[in-house]
Amino acid sequence: MALELSLAEERERRAIAADLHDHLGQALAYIKMKLSVFAGNTIFCGFEHDISEIAALLDQAISYTRSLTFDISPPLLYELGLEAALTSLAEDFQKKHKLLIKVKSSGREQALTDIIKVLLYKSVRELLINVIKHAQAKKAVIKISHLDEIICISVTDDGIGFYPADPAGEQPGDPKFGLFSIKERLRQLGGTMKIDSHAGKGAVITLETPTK
Numbered sequence: 001m002a003l004e005l006s007l008a009e010e011r012e013r014r015a016i017a018a019d020l021h022d023h024l025g026q027a028l029a030y031i032k033m034k035l036s037v038f039a040g041n042t043i044f045c046g047f048e049h050d051i052s053e054i055a056a057l058l059d060q061a062i063s064y065t066r067s068l069t070f071d072i073s074p075p076l077l078y079e080l081g082l083e084a085a086l087t088s089l090a091e092d093f094q095k096k097h098k099l100l101i102k103v104k105s106s107g108r109e110q111a112l113t114d115i116i117k118v119l120l121y122k123s124v125r126e127l128l129i130n131v132i133k134h135a136q137a138k139k140a141v142i143k144i145s146h147l148d149e150i151i152c153i154s155v156t157d158d159g160i161g162f163y164p165a166d167p168a169g170e171q172p173g174d175p176k177f178g179l180f181s182i183k184e185r186l187r188q189l190g191g192t193m194k195i196d197s198h199a200g201k202g203a204v205i206t207l208e209t210p211t212k
Helices: 002-041 048-072 075-079 082-097 114-135 175-188
Strands: 100-106 139-147 150-157 192-197 203-210
Touching (some): 048 075, 075 114, 082 139, 114 150, 114 175, 114 203, 175 192, 175 203
Parallel strands (some): 100 139
Antiparallel strands (some): 192 203
């Protein structure tokens, strides 16, 4: 039941993201195009500065809309698959947070159900957020391994590390509580999460789940 609810929620998020892209995103792009034409016609009318300010605001609105669309439900996840979505996620985190992130892949990419793609994508995103907030890391590596009907994803960072005690008693907001939530969601799919970390030595968190 929990998986079905999660999948239903993701369908709603995907529909909202599609609406943002198809309506608001395209409308903003059309306004920007019309503004460019208007700017060319009024170049000697003294409105150049105002038009430049409006164009800059439009660029910000378009960028925010794209970012919001990807945060709600990344289109690449469904159009090109998990690897492409995680690569895009890594690039986005690099730009926003100045964290060097490499994505590595081995094995032949396998077909995944929507629920597995969504769960793994969200889990990796949450792990990267933890790295940004708590690890004080400079570099991170996302490694995707396609095995025989199993997908394994590890997130490694060079941060301060932590002692991975049982997180079940942690409270919301604590990074280990987030890890516990990821572990429980994976367990519902027959998957596992492994933590290898010590204070001062970074962390390696590995997610593994069957592909069927």
